[in-house]
Structure formats: structure tokens, C-alpha cells
Amino acid sequence: MQRIAMLGSGFIGRFYADSLHGQRSRDRVVAIYARREESARKFADDYGCSFFSTDMEEVIAHADVDMVCIALPNNLHEAAVMLCAKHKKAVVCTKPLGRNADEALRMMQAVEEAGIFAGYLEDLCYTPKFLKAMETVKSGGLGRILWAKSRETHPGPHSEWFWDKEQAGGGCILDLGCHCIEIARNYIGKEVRPVEVMCWAATQVKPIDAEDHAIALVKYENGAIGQFEVSWTFRGGMDLRDEVMGTEGTIWINSFLRTGFEMFTTGKGTAYVAEKAESATGWLFPVGDEVNELGYNHMFTDMFTAAEAGREPAETFYDGYVVNAVIDAAYRSAQTKQWEPVRLPVWRGREGLTQESTLVDYDENHYLIKEEITHDGRHKLILKDKATGRILERDLI
Amino acid sequence: MQRIAMLGSGFIGRFYADSLHGQRSRDRVVAIYARREESARKFADDYGCSFFSTDMEEVIAHADVDMVCIALPNNLHEAAVMLCAKHKKAVVCTKPLGRNADEALRMMQAVEEAGIFAGYLEDLCYTPKFLKAMETVKSGGLGRILWAKSRETHPGPHSEWFWDKEQAGGGCILDLGCHCIEIARNYIGKEVRPVEVMCWAATQVKPIDAEDHAIALVKYENGAIGQFEVSWTFRGGMDLRDEVMGTEGTIWINSFLRTGFEMFTTGKGTAYVAEKAESATGWLFPVGDEVNELGYNHMFTDMFTAAEAGREPAETFYDGYVVNAVIDAAYRSAQTKQWEPVRLPVWRGREGLTQESTLVDYDENHYLIKEEITHDGRHKLILKDKATGRILERDLI
Amino acid sequence: MQRIAMLGSGFIGRFYADSLHGQRSRDRVVAIYARREESARKFADDYGCSFFSTDMEEVIAHADVDMVCIALPNNLHEAAVMLCAKHKKAVVCTKPLGRNADEALRMMQAVEEAGIFAGYLEDLCYTPKFLKAMETVKSGGLGRILWAKSRETHPGPHSEWFWDKEQAGGGCILDLGCHCIEIARNYIGKEVRPVEVMCWAATQVKPIDAEDHAIALVKYENGAIGQFEVSWTFRGGMDLRDEVMGTEGTIWINSFLRTGFEMFTTGKGTAYVAEKAESATGWLFPVGDEVNELGYNHMFTDMFTAAEAGREPAETFYDGYVVNAVIDAAYRSAQTKQWEPVRLPVWRGREGLTQESTLVDYDENHYLIKEEITHDGRHKLILKDKATGRILERDLI
């Protein structure tokens, strides 16, 4: 059992608490910190916390607290982590870890020096579909991974601090791109170094300083390409999709808008409003169990099991720092309009990888380019002469 | 925490144990009964049970056991329940409750007389999508429910006893129809009496005595219609779909084959085989977290929470008995080729319901049949004259 | 080139004319009959017809007319066909052919005696998807067909006469069931005799005398089962789906609501209203080219090519008559609550078919029931002993 201090009583803090109390049904949020007392008190009432305060350190240091869960605006993560390190409390921190890689690196070093458990709450790398897909990828079902896309687009976040560049550190790249980057990195392989990033970002619609729409490519050392698409200006709900392509297969995952649950309602019958949808009538696409489908349950189970077993969770502060470094490169690229290198002063993966060849020999003298059965029943080969480089067709009879 | 005795070490027993150990992560299967000692021993090893035996009563009566989970062939349910009643052990029983309503009624009466907790393991009434859909239906989002369909078709069950009419009590109606009937009954309202059943059943493909394909209609007292389609001869995997239609809306749920997870594999890269699919290459449709998507997690959570709180679970032996009574009528109907009444010697729901009128007045003299905006921009009404019964069109300008 | 007289200037007449003028772009509607002169004149203007009249016979007999297209309420089909026979004009007639099999049989006999070309405008047996699916079924891709379902549900028809039992001859069974029956009959094989029907029908919502919702099973002589689901009370648009199941495969076709075209609109940007949808905002599901997707183009191409080549079209008055006979049985069954025989005084297909056996020998002594690779890697067989009938499991190693 874990006795948890929640830092932050907003949307994500409540989502976390729902999962924490629901999933293993023996962990408890015992203390809550919020900036405003009335928010802290309300949260404490709602979730049965025995202690609440507007003094963050008091909450972290409280004797009943085993583990601290950071659910605060981005600009407060570092200070909260430093207090956890000071008081030697296990800590799990919401995404993104920092507003930039410098912050993230300091957090990582602080928890490592303090010797405390630290987990990075990257929930979308814990969804049931993601976990199953990763099994397939790891078992080789897709062959060599060539391309991993991830997309998160919706009409914009819930709380005001997201829209403020100083508190958030950026716009939809930090808020949503952090998910997409880590998803692609898992599929391509965490040991493979992300080397450079090309990013387009724009403020297309919203009256804000940060970007509300961005697309980026992340090149990995082994030639694989990661891709993310993020937007706060998408209409139609929350679109969460991943696509992974390899030499031997493809995986498409839809985590929210099209999951086999479709509903039409005239709205006459009821005051019911489907969650997160942009409309309450017509065709709606609810999700069965949001907390589970978004990965919270499997995430906290991994975090607590890891903490109890003295092992690392699947997503660590190191991972958070690598993600921040990729995001930093994306922001630089959006400015310079160049491919920008990913700066990783600490790198614990592999070095010097090159693109693996997957040339297929057809015979001694030819590579196989393609084999196909056409409309008219031809069994056709397209070959390349190894010596001359000439491309030729050949029919199998 | 629940200390559970599992009766049966087969496919479903293992599925249950995976959910039991995984979900709340504090309940344990402590004892296992199987007919063959080697099966019992293997299960005990795999799941860490401290006790195993081929003597069912010994397992049920064991002092460490709080709750008995029946995961046996249908013909052994009654005897197992009677032993639970004798030893005053809480009991949860897999579906269908009995091979027929007589068996089911005796089981229900036995647990009620013994005063023990009893739950009916109808997992498909606990899937995340079903629970969410039920919320909408209960809140009136679909208006009055007119039609509830449920379909379960696949290429046939795993264990040999299913295919034996004596042990199973029947074919795919008992195996799969029990799910569909209870799903429709939930949507239409458990308090509404199922009055008669028309069923077609055939042995279309398999060399067995029981039916491998059936379709039935279940008429409810309030005019709503339930429908089930079940097959052991379907090709393409396990197709689990529900459709609910009401005066104000529609819900479509796909619980297995199309859930937003699509995968193509050449099969060259790996020996991986996707679960339950009929093929291991080409397009496959895995499910993220089967145990959760099939409802096992939410089911056991409800069962144990109910047992601990001293309340009834959402699915009781009474429900299992009603389902068996509908199935009995279906089997009779398949024989007599008539609508057969559902015989319910015990009925605890409402009586004397009639079809609710949903006529819509357009004005004092007319009912509204339909309002429509057509291609060419007409805003058209179809009305019925209350006095003459004549149908007329009228354009709104 | 065909010079066509259109009888009827309503919704379906215009739909037909759009297809006729668009598809081969050389056929012309030259004359139009409507009951009201202003409707006839407007249609003539819109489609460039040189002749219009409220006298049906005058239009049919007009010297410029090669072919008559009947797009009238059901109660006027017979009279129109008789006039075509009298004036020896080729005729194509909308669905259903008659209000009942007696009418349909008289029409069939009239055109055959007159020796004129006659085609049955069953458009849903000409959709691109249906035609492609039929190729697969005919080539054996699904093995022996066991079960063919077809469903058409929507919120009700456009014109007032549909809602009037005298003019229409019935409700949604006649209007929509005629499609579903012929679709299933094509898949199962037109040469196979439909023998009996079980039908449930009800007036669930609308203030009308006819049924607004029905479900039926049609048993074929070879053991195959046809199934239709029709409703005028469905909410969410027009749902057109077919499902065909055989011993070796499955086909699912969605012809309208889910065809790979999805759209969300706030409705703020425009006055645009998507066709046939029940709402103009939120998620909508348009169809690319309705006239083509609903089969009109391929239907008229077949009709005219057949007429020009002196051969029969794929859908004839004989087919229309068989469909009416099945519908008659459905209506009787809804009354008697019995399986009702399909009365076919004229039958041109095969006789005396029985269910084909598809038992699979495993070895000399056993039938194969099922072969499966389970979770834990077992390669498992379920067999039946030919002599004893006993079911057994065997593992392949």
C-alpha cells in the first residue's frame, strides 16, 4: 500500500486520484497540496485525505506520506522534485518532466543523488493497446521499425496555466508532443539515439504566444523516423492515434475517438453530455473506461510495483529528460527552420548505430525488389542486377 | 481481501485467476479443485495456491477459503452450489447458471435459504463499454428502448465438454446466448418481464447433437424486443457486438473484433500469434487488455465489494435463473416452431406493463409522423389527422 | 440510347432521372407523368422532358418513348405495367414489384405474354460493393453460404403515401424488406427455394396502421437462413448493412453510414446540411456519390444493356414476384405467430435440395470438430469418435 501526497488539485490531480483509489484499491491519497486553501480543502473532502495544506513542503514532509505525486503546472515541477529529494520521498511526476532539458536533467540528477524512487507519469506509454502493441513490436512481428507516428490533437487544454507560456514553458508541443515523442521512442527502441529534429510550429487560431499547432520529424541514429502531430485547434474531440510501420508489418492504434463505441442521440431524452466531446447530440464516440484506456491504471500499478520491488519503472526521469531534449530541439528547429541536433549531455543508450540493410537476394546476381501477383494472374518479379544496377521484370511461370 | 477456492482448472478458471490476482491485487486463489490431480497441481503451481485436491467438498470446506468460484462444466454447477450452501461459503458461479431453469431455480433457492453471498459471473454485463452504455440508457439518452440486439459468434469453444450435449446441456444458445439475453435484458430493464421467445436453431456445420447456430427474438411485456444471434461456425475470430435502439438514439458497441487496434503482419518477422484470431498473418485485430475488455475486472470488483459490503452484486443467481428460463423457452421454440412463453415461477419484477405511447402531437388536430429537410431545401412535415386518420404532407415556409 | 417515360415525379423519380442522365450520358427522360400537372411540368422543366401529362396512358403510348420507368406508389404499379403491356413498351419498375404476390404474378405474366422487356429496379442488388461481394461468393471464397443478413433501418420514408397502408400495401417490410430479401436470396443462390418465414412486426412508435419495425427469418430449402431487420424508427441516419457468413468466410458490407468518410462540423461556418443525416452539426457520415453507392448507375446500365442486347437483366419481374411471395409469408407469420410457408405457384429454380454435409474427416475413426492453437502454445484438436459419438481432445506435438 502506498500513502500518497498529491500536489495539485486540478483536472489531472483528480484524474490521478480516481485511478489511484480505483485500481489497486488499497493505495490512498492521504495529503493534498494546492495553492488555494479552498481547493485543497475540497479535494481533501472529495478524496478523504486526512491532511491538506497550501504549504508544499509541509505536505511533502508529512510523516504519513510515502510517495509524492506531482500534478502541478510545469513551472513548479522542479521545485517540487527538489523538496522530495530533500525529504527523501519517493516521487512520481506528471508529464512533461520539465519545461526544458536543463530543468529535467537537474531533476533527474537530484533524485539519483538522493537515491529516491522516481517515476515519470507518461500514461500513454501504458495504455492497454500500447502495451500489447509493444509486445508485438518486441517479438519482431513488424520486422525492423521504419516509421513511428503519434498524433494528439484536441480543441485545447482545460486549465488556464497551459495557455500561459511562462508557466507552461510552451504550447501544444510541450503539452502533447511529449506523449508522442516517447511513444515513438518506445516503438523505435529506447536504446536508439534521437539525433535531429525538424519542426514546424505555428499559432494558427488562438490568441496566445505559444504554438497551437505543430508537426515534427525526429530522426534516429539507425535511420528510423519518428513523427508527431499536435494541435490545440482540432475540431471533433480528442484524437489519439499511433501508427507504426516496419519492414514486415503495420500497427494502427486509435485510443479515443474510434474504439468500437458509437452512439447517436437526439438529446431530447436526457441532459446527458458525453465526456470531452464537442457536442452533446448527434453521433458521439464515448470511451468505455477512460482512466483505463488512457493508461493511468497500468501506469500506477507499474510505478507502485516498481517502488515496492526496488526496481525502476518503465518510464523514468531519464526518459522524461530525453523527451525534453527532443522538445528543445523541436522548438529550436521551429525558430531556425533547420534540422536541429538533439543535445543529450547524458546518454545511456547505444552509440554508432547505422541503418540495417534489409536487401533481399533473389539469386546470386539479383536483388528482389518486389514480388506480385497481378490482376491478370501474372506472377511477376521486379529485380535489380547487382552488377549493373539495372531494374528488370521477370515472370514466374 | 478474498481467499478464493477455484473449482475448475480449465480455460475459464485460468482467465478468472488472471483477473482475480491482477485487478485488486490483494485477492488470492488459495485452493484449487480439478477432476484430474495433475491439472489441479499444475494450476496450484502456476497461481501459487496452497491447497489442491480432486475432492470438491474438501476444497470448498477448507478453512482458508472465504469464497468459492465455480468454473466447471455446466452439469457440475448445481452440485457445487449445494456444497457451498451446506458449508455456508460465499459463491460466485460462471455462466450459464444452470443447464435449465429448474437447476437454476434450485441453486437460487439453496443460496437464499443458506443466507450466503452468491454472484452470477455474467462478465459481458461488466465490460467498460457496457457499463458506460448503461449509464446513458439509464439517464434517458436513448429515450424509450425499443430493440436490444446482442451477438456472439466465433468458431467454437475451447474445451471438449462444450461439444457434449449431456455435460453442456445444449449448444451455442446455452454457451453464448446466455450472455446476449442478459445484455438485452439489462438494456430493456431488468424489471420488465420477458414474455415469449421465438427461436431458430440448427446444426449447420459441426458433427454434434446440439445446435451450432441460432437466432432468437425475446418479446418483453412493454413491447420491447430483444434479439440474439449466436454461432459456433462463424469464421474470422470472435465477433461480440451489441446494438441498442431507442426512440431518441442508438448505441453500437463492438467489444472484440473492431476496437481501434489494427495490425498487419507478413509473419516473416516472428513466431507471434495473435490471440483467438483464426490466422497469424495478414490483418489482425488484437484487443488491448482482454481480461479488462471482457469485463472480468469490473465483475470481480463488483462481486467482492458487494460481498464485503453485504449487498447484492449487479448480477445475481436470480438473474441467472431468469436467463435460463428464457433459454428454456428458446429451446422449446426451436422444437415447436412457435413463440413459446417464458416460464417464471418466481418473478420479482414489475407486472402488467404495456407499450408506452410516444405519439407526438403536432397541433390539436394532428400527430407528427416525421419532420425532414429534403435535398431541395424543403422543410417538410408528414402529419396524421387525428379524426380521419388521413396522412398528409405539409411544408413549413 | 434509351428514350424514357418516367411515371412519377417524386423523390425516387428524381433520383432515377439523375442516374439516367448522368451514367451513360446518352439516355434521356423524354416524357413525364405525374398525378398533379404542376409536378409534371416542374419535372419536365428540371430534366428537359419534351412531353408531360397527367394522363398515364398518353405518356406510355407516346411515340417518342422506348421504355417506361415506373416510379409510382405501390398501388399504381399493376395498372402501369398493364398499360405498358398493352402498348408493347419496355418497362422497368421500382421496388417492391407489387403490394403482394398476386399483383406481382399478374404483372410478370402480363409482360411475358406481351413479350416486352421488363426489369425489376432492385438497386441494392447492384451496388458496387454487392457486385464485388457476389463475385467472391460465386467463386467460392466463403464456402457454402450458411447465413445472409441484410438490414435497412432509418427514421422513415419521405413521401406521405408510404405511411398509408392502402396505397403502400404495408409498412417497412414492403418498403425495406423487399431489398433485404432479395439481397439474401442472391447470396444464398436464386435457384434455392425459400420455404418458410418467421416474422415479428410491430408498430412501436409511429401513429400508423402498418408496422414500423420488423425482424424476420427466411428458411431456404438447403438449410441456409436469410434474415432481415427493417425499421422506420431508427435514429442516426440510414443504416444499410449486409453480412454473409459461409463455412469458409465472412463478408461485411456497410453501404451508407460508415464508408470511410467522416466529418465533424460546428455548423458555424456554413448553412450546409449533409444529406439524409438527422443532424447538421457534430460528426456526420456523408457518402461520396450516393447515386452510385446505392446501385442506381450499375442497375440502369444493366437494364439498358440487357434491353439493347435482347437478354434478361439480372433482376427481373420473376425476382420481384418471388420477393413479394416471401413478404406475403412474413405478413402472415406476423399475424399467426407461426412459421408460414412461402407460396410460389410459379417456381423456376431447383427442387429437393438438402443441407450439404461439410463434415471433415480427421482420420478413419474421427471427425474433426476444431483445431486451435491456444494461449499457452498447445496445438489442440477436438475430435468426435465416429462410432461412439464421444467428443475428445487431442494434442498435436
Add this chain to the structure above:
Amino acid sequence: MQRIAMLGSGFIGRFYADSLHGQRSRDRVVAIYARREESARKFADDYGCSFFSTDMEEVIAHADVDMVCIALPNNLHEAAVMLCAKHKKAVVCTKPLGRNADEALRMMQAVEEAGIFAGYLEDLCYTPKFLKAMETVKSGGLGRILWAKSRETHPGPHSEWFWDKEQAGGGCILDLGCHCIEIARNYIGKEVRPVEVMCWAATQVKPIDAEDHAIALVKYENGAIGQFEVSWTFRGGMDLRDEVMGTEGTIWINSFLRTGFEMFTTGKGTAYVAEKAESATGWLFPVGDEVNELGYNHMFTDMFTAAEAGREPAETFYDGYVVNAVIDAAYRSAQTKQWEPVRLPVWRGREGLTQESTLVDYDENHYLIKEEITHDGRHKLILKDKATGRILERDLI
């Protein structure tokens, strides 16, 4: 009626001829040019052409020929167009128009100087779904277009010349990107200037000199972003998807792999192989009527109607030239790793566009960022103070 000379007897020439003969059923391919006499003769036999030759000019100049259809490898387009200009024959040319913008510009200028009809065969801008989506976009249903993606990926082309960089002029960018670019350009508005391109391209799998995978962003003068994803290394069939996002809505189109037609087959029943699929068993996704769904029918209808009416078709050589110019920029960008300007020596659209503001005033002092109804029933606004730029939350009561 059009009397057509087909240049090229390969895969695409046959696809075109199928559409030409099928659609209006009065146009005829009367002459065929192929490089090898046996190919020309076979094509002439198959399609009933009265004339065939291996001399291109002879075919073009033939007295019976009204219109020339170029279905040749990319390196032969220019020479063919020049001969059409010389002989004043109307011409339609397959995509891409040239191997680069210089070739394309010369072709455009030649036909304009010759005063002949010229059409660009960009079929994917004529699919039924595309045409319908364009209607919605033009009517404002999506508001201001922000982002238009198009994706075409498959396992590689059919003929050997595609794989040869000299004949094809490049790899999948030229072959597939040309579609995607023109699709996005239509959605964003043909009058809006594409200004710069960022492209990543790689040879990931195939033993070829050209790219087999590429992703690019195309920036338009008004701030809209076009995006394309193309691959010859995708596994699973041909994936054709477009996504358009605007301030008021979203459109998703799937043109091939998920169109509401799903099929499972064991492959035991038949030798049938579904077209273009990578497998012949398991789950397959056929397309109802390929020639129609891929836009060929509507394309040729537009071309011939335009030629007969003396107007321009929807897709002209000018459009082909703009597409080539964007492709040139993409290839330069893949080399320089910079955003590269689109060089358009001839530009006939609008100039000097800027991003349209869509700021929404909430009141005199605030912009509206977001309005939302949250879980707990709050009706929440996120606003921006116009004077201070501060972001704030406000609840509506």
C-alpha cells in the same frame, strides 16, 4: 463521343481504357501506341482498337484520333505532348505531368501556344469522396482551412520503370506525392500560393537509387500547411487517406483500405485473390468498384465534357506544373535539409495573402480562448485580457 489514342499499354493504360469504355459507354480507344509491337497488338485485340503501332507520331497523327491519352513512363511525357501540339490533337496526360517543373512548364506552354485542349489526369482529385468533401469545404463547412494532409503508401509500383530513377525522374515523391500535393492544394485553395517546402526522404528498404519513403510539409502563403506522407515500403495494402482540418470542422476520408467492405476467408474455398491486397486469406478489405472509387470515371467525364464544351477541365497542365514545382522544392529540401522555396516563374493565383485572424471577442476587454463544460458540470471559459495579455478562467453560472 471521343475517339482516343492511348499511348502506353501497361497497367495504367489498361486501367484508363476500362474506365473510358465503361463510363460514358460511347467513347472508344481507337488507336494504341506501345514500344513493343506485341504489347500494342494485344492491347488492340483486348480493347478493339482499329489501329496499333510502335511509331508514336503515327498514332497521334492518325485521322481517326480526336484525343490523345498519355499513359507512358514519366520520361516520355514531354515528347508525346510536343507531338500532340504539333498535330493539334487534344491531349490528356497521366500524373505527374513532368519529371520536374521545367519539363512541365514547357509542356504547358506548348499546348497553350498550340491552342489545344489539355487535361491533367489527377484522378485522386476526382474521387466521389473528394468531390463531395470539396463541396463542403467550399461551402465553408470547415471554416478556414488550417491543415490538409494526404497520404499514399503501399508496397511499391507494378512496372519496372518506376524503380529506375532516370525514367521515373525520382521515387515515391514523384509517383505518389504528386497526388497528395494536389489534393492538399485543392482543399487549401488553388489560388493560394505554396511558398516553401520541408521534406525528409530516405531509401529505407529497397535496393534503389531513389527514395522509397518521404514526408514533407508545404507551407502556403496564407499560413495553411499541406502535408504528405508517401511510401513504397508500407505493408498491408494500399493506404489512401486524406485529412482536412479547419477552424470549424474536420474531414477524414479513407479511399481504399477501410471503406465499409470487410471480408474474411480461409482461402480453402477458392483460388480467389483480392486485388492489390498483400494476402489472399484472413481479413481482406476489397473496394467495391475500384475504377470509380479511384476517380477515373469522374475524371474522364470532366475531361471529355470540358473538351466538348470548350472549357478547361478541373485539373489542367498548369496544375500539373505547380505540382511539379512543389516536388522540385521537396527534392531540393531533402538534399539541403532546409525549407526550400517553391519556384513558380508562372503564377496565376493570388499574391500577398496573410493569415486571416480568427480571434473571437468575448467582450470588449477579452478574447475567448475556449469554452467548455467539464465533468463536474462547470461551464468554464478561458479568456485573454486584451490589454495585459493575461490568461484567466471564468465560470458561467
